[in-house]
Amino acid sequence: MILVVDIGNTNIILGVYKDDNLLGNWKMLTRNVKTSDEYGMxxxxxxxFNNINYKEIRSAIISSVVPNIIHSFTNSIKRYFNIEPLVVGPGIKTGLMIKSENPKEVGGGRIVNAVAAIELYGGPIIVINFGTATTFDVINKKSEFLYGITSPGIQISADALYSKTAQLPNIEIKKPKSILAKNTITSMQAGLVFGYIGQTEYIIKKIKEELKNTNIKVIATGGLGKIISNETSEIDIYDSELLLKGLKIIHDKNIQM
Structure with missing residues (x-):
């Protein structure tokens, strides 16, 4: 079995693969940095709890955009699983060529999602990750990562409304029945969700316009992505497990079990 881990700005996502079957996936909050022993336990x-025998895990792969966590997390895998984990970064085979001006600036999660999307759905493709930030990445049919657009995530926008205004509450992000809101909570939900649908559609259309390709596929992923993808025809596929699939693909490119 293979342990796959993505350390994001908000959540740490873990999954376990047996052959090509994902046995389960779980989330931990990123914000509280733990020791290697705490992570291990x-x-x-x-x-x-999920009836998975840790002794059967023979390999592990980690991607991370949080430098102050990767050291202790990697050590937890070494100590508690007796495994030297593969870390997505320079020197790792991904099959993806980064064509941006500074390839080192492209985060591990974006690379992993791009690898999964191009392997599973083919190119050219736009990959949207609705995470802490929302990212729109363009990969061509040669598996070249060409362009990336970054905007504040939906949750960041909601948190900004709550923390920067005196009278607005902390709300659940969901689509209201109508954009014509009659109270504070639904007015915030309408502005966030419908506003984000509009932003997403405009960015996709603008990318297609500048690429002169209206047929490019659009794949979305990320926790809040389903809310948006359900409301627009501009997104072709929503794949909630794209990141975990990408980690497994990269693992298999580098390690033969």
Missing amino acids: CILNLLQ
Whole structure:
């Protein structure tokens, strides 16, 4: 079995593969940095609760955009699983060529999603990740990562409304029945969700316009992506497990089990 891990700005996402089957996936909050022992025990408890024998895990791969966590997390895998994890970064085979001006600036999660999208759905393709930030990445049919657009995530926008205004509440992000809101909560939900649908559609259309390709496929992923993808015809496929699939693909390119 293979342990796959993505350390994002908001959540740490873990999954376990047996052959090509994803046995389960779980989330941990990123914000509280833990020791390697705390991470190790947390992972073991998750696996035990889900009836997965940690002794059967023979390999691991990690991607991260949070430098202050990767050291202790990597050490937890070494100590508690007796595994040297593969870390997505320079020197790792991905099959993806980064053509941006500074390839080192492209985060591990974006690379992993791009690899999964091009392998599973073919190119050219636009990959949208609705995460802490929302990213729009363009990959051509030669598996070249060409362009990336970054905007504030939906949750960041909601948090800004709550923290920067005196009278607006912290709300659940969901689509209201109508954009014609009659109270504060639904007015915020309408502005966030419908506003984000409009932003997403405009960026996709603008990318297609500048590429002169209206047929490019659009794949979306990320926790809040389903809310948006359900409301627009501009997104072709929503794949909630794209990141985990990408980690497995990159693992298999580098390690033969």
